[in-house]
Amino acid sequence: MSTAAAPGRILNIPNILTLLRIAAIPVLCVLLLSPSREAGFWAAALFAAASVTDWLDGYLARRMGIETVFGKFLDPIADKLIVMAALIMILPYDRVPAWMVLVILGREIIITGLRGIASTEGIVISASVLGKFKTIFQLVAIIGLLLHYDYRWFFGIDHPMLVVNMHNAGMFYLWIATVITIWSGVDYLAKFMKLIAK
Secondary structure (H helix, E strand, O other), rough: OOOOOOOOOOOHHHHHHHHHHHHHHHHHHHHHHOOOOHHEEEEEEEEHHHHHHHHHHHHHHHHHOOOOHHHHHHHHHHHHHHHHHHHHHHHOOOOOHHHHHHHHHHHHHHHHHHHHHHHOOOOOOOOOHHHHHHHHHHHHHHHHHOOOOEEEEEOOOOHHEEEEHHHHHHHHOOOOHHHHHHHHHHHHHHHHHHHHHH
């Protein structure tokens, strides 16, 4: 077996991508200390790049056959940390309702706790398709909320039909993400209770 494929090797490409995603969090927070358009743009670009690495690290780990316990542990933590950081940092600018942030973060904390309890009992509850949709809508919503301002996406033409208010777009997707967050949380809790009862 090659060194790169050794299951115990921590510093492989997927895990490095995950660590880079965690390293991006303080940079994201520093950018979001300012509510300016420029800071929001670069924060959105950084968040989007981090979101791509979220997909890429999992894909590479499976493709290269180098999935590790360290990676399986760290990857979901990195995802939750960067989402939490982005939402908390824009709270003071009233770009997102506090109750939505509470619901989203509360769900993640509860489900993480339930997974920990289940794992100690040797129970594995597979992720549902709802969780995947929740993540997608959350990421799209946060990018919109970070951009926040009006953007002219068609060659800079200033026409009402060609100008998109990114805050409104972000809130549209955040509402969907919040509904799916509650739905998937209830679904996971039901699965957990059913398996524990057995």
